[in-house]
Amino acid sequence: MQKIIVIGAAGRMGKRLVSNISESEHLTLVGATEYDASPCIGQDAGILAGVAENGVKIVSDLKSIISQADAIIDFSTGDVLKNAQIAVDNDCSVVIGTTALGDAGRNELQKLASQGGRIVFASNMSVGVNLLFHTVSQVAKTLGKEYNVEILEMHHNLKKDAPSGTAVTLAENVAEARGLSYDDCVHGREGIVGERGENEIGMHAIRGGDVVGDHTVIFATNGERFELTHKASSRDAFAKGALKAVLFLENQCNGLYDMQDVLKLK
Numbered sequence: 001m002q003k004i005i006v007i008g009a010a011g012r013m014g015k016r017l018v019s020n021i022s023e024s025e026h027l028t029l030v031g032a033t034e035y036d037a038s039p040c041i042g043q044d045a046g047i048l049a050g051v052a053e054n055g056v057k058i059v060s061d062l063k064s065i066i067s068q069a070d071a072i073i074d075f076s077t078g079d080v081l082k083n084a085q086i087a088v089d090n091d092c093s094v095v096i097g098t099t100a101l102g103d104a105g106r107n108e109l110q111k112l113a114s115q116g117g118r119i120v121f122a123s124n125m126s127v128g129v130n131l132l133f134h135t136v137s138q139v140a141k142t143l144g145k146e147y148n149v150e151i152l153e154m155h156h157n158l159k160k161d162a163p164s165g166t167a168v169t170l171a172e173n174v175a176e177a178r179g180l181s182y183d184d185c186v187h188g189r190e191g192i193v194g195e196r197g198e199n200e201i202g203m204h205a206i207r208g209g210d211v212v213g214d215h216t217v218i219f220a221t222n223g224e225r226f227e228l229t230h231k232a233s234s235r236d237a238f239a240k241g242a243l244k245a246v247l248f249l250e251n252q253c254n255g256l257y258d259m260q261d262v263l264k265l266k
Helices: 012-022 080-089 102-114 127-143 165-177 236-249
Strands: 002-007 027-033 071-074 093-096 118-121 148-155 185-187 201-207 213-221 224-232 255-257
Touching (some): 002 012, 027 236, 071 080, 071 236, 080 093, 080 102, 093 236, 102 118, 118 236, 127 165, 127 213, 127 236, 148 165, 236 255
Parallel strands (some): 002 027, 071 093, 093 118, 118 255, 148 201, 185 201
Antiparallel strands (some): 213 224
């Protein structure tokens, strides 16, 4: 059994991770953390997640429990890189689903991987979304520049970053397939903006209600339109992907991987 610590265990994703781990035949929860001032410190992670009491109390200090674990899973918005460093220093594998790390954060993870870390980092852990990433790249190559590309994403009204990390990855995949750059993205349009440029990749972020995550990539040309859509109805889609990533890392050498590696789509 792989022994897991969930970072941010009292959050929306953290609770679903705890719940899914409780149902796993291959993973067991040995630790759970939250930020220092969280009112959930000291509470049972299982009860908070709506499953049976599991005896795992939520703590604020990852270092105090890291020796018990084989891996950490981190979807938090806190000290993600610091947590990863602590895990790597203690020979634990790392799965990160936090979306707002940016290029600097990815570079730091690459450094940790070169120091012996086994890390999976992905803007979206869903199996379906990663199939969408793969398919969008293939379609963008096949259809060519005569098809305009527009990307729409919708999330709940509590999401802090825009566009979503998933939408950014979709745009990067389109750009790479066409020899373009993410800088060719146009984020929304307002006023007299003129005709659409041939190399534009339209990006539109919508926020409202409790939407877990909807993403659509539109390929439009004269006479037809081709759309690829993924809709997540539960955070379990991301949690289950994260658990796959943990099991994948068990037999890997050090390195920085993503869900395309986990699903053998490369």
